Amino acid sequence: MAALAGRRGRVAVSVSPAAAPSGLSxxxxxxxxxxxxxxxxxxxxxxxxxxxxxxxxxxxxxxxxCGTDLAIQDRPFPGQPPFGSFTPGHEWTGVVVARGETVDEVAVGDRVAIHVHHGCGRCRNCLNGSYTACLNYGNVAKGHRASGFTVDGGFAQYVTHHASSIYRLPDQLDWEDAVLVTTAGTAMYGIDRAGGLVAGDTVVVVGPGSVGLTTLQVVRALGAGVTIAVGTRDERLALATRTGADHVVNSRQTDPVARVRELTGGRGADLVIETSGHPTTPELSLRMVRRGGSLLFLAFYDEPVNFDIGRANREEVRLVTSRGEGRTAVGRVLRLAASGAVRGADLVTHRYPLERIQEGFEALRAKAGDPIKVVFTP
Incomplete structure (x- = not known):
């Protein structure tokens, strides 16, 4: 591990003279x-x-x-660098301190947020704008990078990122609001892939974790008429009410399918968004959707799930999967956040210094203190 042993002195990093202002150490x-x-x-x-x-x-x-940060610690994802060299972390924000010689999109001193993925820019999917589904995923030599997944991420004091994947922060946003915009961008991109949201639509969000709670804020900001949150913990459902849900359903106490049908006059929801990742929720979610409606999967699943594809066919339910925060979704979320429509700080429940990162992840695994969003500061 010689590569990880460094001197603790302070010298100038070898970047071009124009990359950093004079006197910046x-x-x-x-x-x-x-x-x-x-x-x-x-x-x-x-x-x-x-x-x-x-x-x-x-x-x-x-x-x-997020949950993915837990998953990659147990089993490496495709393209993940080897153990002993890799720094995870993909929901990071900070201040630009140096630039490559071709970068003029941001200035040194700018506060920035990111979207995780930088596609190769040369495959068919990237050229069509689907860089989160880059055909060269994990191939750094061809230009693909996913911060905290296939290259080093933000659980560090410094990190590099491609200029195309950087967004200036509006002045009114603090760090805790900004650190959630990648999560909210996941919801925005998924809604894009589902064909958008018609003002007045009834939307169900299953799973009031950090993704689900930011999704509620996004769909409300985009004009959803009625929003329904489905979960298993009353304290999370109470937070869902504060962050945009008109109705909440505790699925341990009430049949969520029957309740959603009741709230929609028997018709079902126009759009159901599954964010929980529990193996039983895809089938439940399908039965909440109206005929001709849409079911959007934002969650990842550890194992194959049972799902009545025949019902989806008979009801002409549009099934949509989505990964990441493509099509500049983070930039659009930042505008919503600047207006106050999306608030990440409301979901930050646990804060740790970087030195205590293992402690923070153990708390997240154990759900100690009901963590929603755990953040680390270098």
Whole structure:
């Protein structure tokens, strides 16, 4: 692990003279969390990355977590760098401290948020705008990068990212609002893939976790007429009410299908968005959708699930899957956040310094204190 042992001095990183303003001191090493094995995340010294010609170097202000961050600690995802070298973290925000020589989209000193994926820019999917489904996913040599998945991410003091995947933060947003925009961007992109949202539609969101709660805010901001949250914990459902749900259903106490049908006059919801990832919820979600409606899957599932595809066919339900935050969804969410329609800070429940990252993830696994969004600060 010699590559991870660095001097603790402060010298200029080797970037072009125009990349950083005169007098800005950037260290040669930094503290970063490295995944050494399953559930073995350690904070070590690591070289500060050097931005390429089209990259920016960002000093991380805050990095959030989601269920995927837990999953990749147990079993590496496709394209994930090997244990002992890889720094996860994909929901990060911070300040630009250096730029590659071709970058003029942002300035040093800008506060920024990101979307995770930078597609290769050369495959058919990227050329059609579907860079989250890049055909060269994980192939860094061909230009693909997914921060915190296929290249180092934001559980560190510094991180590089391609200029095309960076967004300036509106002045009125603080770090905790900004750290949730990637999550909200996932909802926005999924709604795009589902064909959009017609003002006045009835929308059901299944699973009031961080994705579900931000999704409720997004669909409300986009003009949903009636919003219904389905979950299993009263405290989460109470938060769903505060973040945009007109009705809540505790599926441990009430049949959610019957209740949604009751609330919609027997018709079913126009759009159901499944965010929980529980193996029983896809089938439940299908039975909440009206004939000719849409079912959007934002969740990932550990195993195959039972699902009545025949019912979906008979009812002409549109089944839509979605991954990530494509089509500049994060930029659109930032505008909603600037208006106050989407508030990430309301969902940040646990805060840890980077040095306590393992403790934070153990709390997330154990659901100690009912964590919704756990964030780390370098």
């Amino acid at each position: 950037i260290p040669d090493t930094m503290r970063a969390a490295v995944l050494f094995g399953p559930r073995d995340l350690r904070v070590v010294w690591k070289p500060v990355p050097v931005p390429g010609p089209a990259d920016v170097l960002v000093k991380v202000a805050m990095c959030g977590t």
